[in-house]
Amino acid sequence: MNSLVIVGAGGFARETAAAAGHDRKVVGFVDDDPALHGARRSGLPILGPVDSVRDMPDVEVVVCVGNPRNFTARRGIVERLSLPEDRYATVVHPLASVGAGSRIGPGSVLLAGTVLTADVTVGSHVAIMPHAVLTHDDRVSDYCTIASGVRLGGGVVLDEGAYVGAGALIRESLKIGAWSLIGMGSVVLSDVPPSEVWAGNPARLLTRS
Numbered sequence: 001m002n003s004l005v006i007v008g009a010g011g012f013a014r015e016t017a018a019a020a021g022h023d024r025k026v027v028g029f030v031d032d033d034p035a036l037h038g039a040r041r042s043g044l045p046i047l048g049p050v051d052s053v054r055d056m057p058d059v060e061v062v063v064c065v066g067n068p069r070n071f072t073a074r075r076g077i078v079e080r081l082s083l084p085e086d087r088y089a090t091v092v093h094p095l096a097s098v099g100a101g102s103r104i105g106p107g108s109v110l111l112a113g114t115v116l117t118a119d120v121t122v123g124s125h126v127a128i129m130p131h132a133v134l135t136h137d138d139r140v141s142d143y144c145t146i147a148s149g150v151r152l153g154g155g156v157v158l159d160e161g162a163y164v165g166a167g168a169l170i171r172e173s174l175k176i177g178a179w180s181l182i183g184m185g186s187v188v189l190s191d192v193p194p195s196e197v198w199a200g201n202p203a204r205l206l207t208r209s
Contacts, residue, residue: 001025003059004089007050007077009033012127013064014042016109019093020062027059050077060089062107063125066145068181071163074125075143078107088124105142129166147184159194168203179209 002024006013009029017026028045030053031037036046053061061083066073088107092098096114104110105124113131116122120134123142132150134140143161146152150164153172158164162176165184176182176192183199183206192198195209 002089003027004091005030005047005053005056005059005061007031007053007061007063007081008065009036009041009046010065010067012066012109012129015111015129016062016064016091017042017044019109019111020089020091022094024060024089024091027056050081053081053083061087062089062091062109064109064127066127068163068165071145071181072143072161072179074127074145075161078125078143085124111148123160135172141178165199 004020004024004026006016006029009031013029020026028047030047030050032049037048039046063074063077085106090104090106091109093112095112096110098116099118101119102116104122107125108122110128111130114128115133118136120138122140125143126140127145129148131148132146134152136154138152138156140158141160144158145163147166149167151169155173156170157175159178161179163181165182167184168182168186170188174191177194179195180192181197182188186199186203187201188203197206199206
């Protein structure tokens with residue numbers, strides 16, 4: 001059984017620890033908040049700062065940070081650590097369903113109830129929260145976040161770092177631009193350019209970053 005250290009100690013990190021426990025030994029968390037060092041979360045220790053994983057060559061790593069207010073954080077930590085690709089675990093909850101022809105990159109996490117129906121491509125360091133459904137031929141690029149209850153129609157493309165909020169629906173064959181954010185519960189009926197925030201039903205532009 002491989003050993004795993006999780007970067008971050010927030011909600012997503014703890015959910016990932018629960019998902020990974022069926023086939024890995026989760027050693028603990030690392031976090032840059034010194035006030036947390038030596039504490040425990042979900043029964044697991046917080047071992048030290050993020051950079052300490054460089055001194056743990058025999059463990060796998062997964063980066064579980066980021067939220068709608070700072071959804072570039074995961075990329076920043078991956079780039080800062082500069083670990084080889086084979087150090088990163090791919091975590092798939094046993095209650096997730098991965099259909100034929102689907103591929104998942106290193107460092108990505110699929111939580112319980114996630115469905116990849118067929119021929120779905122998920123890049124590296126992607127976070128997919130519970131009960132998201134990705135249908136045939138969807139392509140999800142590196143560092144994307146798909147929150148709980150999202151539904152992607154067939155052939156949707158999420159460019160790098162796109163964030164899709166909880167319960168959003170995206171029509172088939174659309175493209176969500178790099179580092180754009182889709183608000184929770186939105187219904188997206190047209191392509192979204194890069195670095196924009198869209199929300200509503202139908203979704204419309206709110207702001208540009």
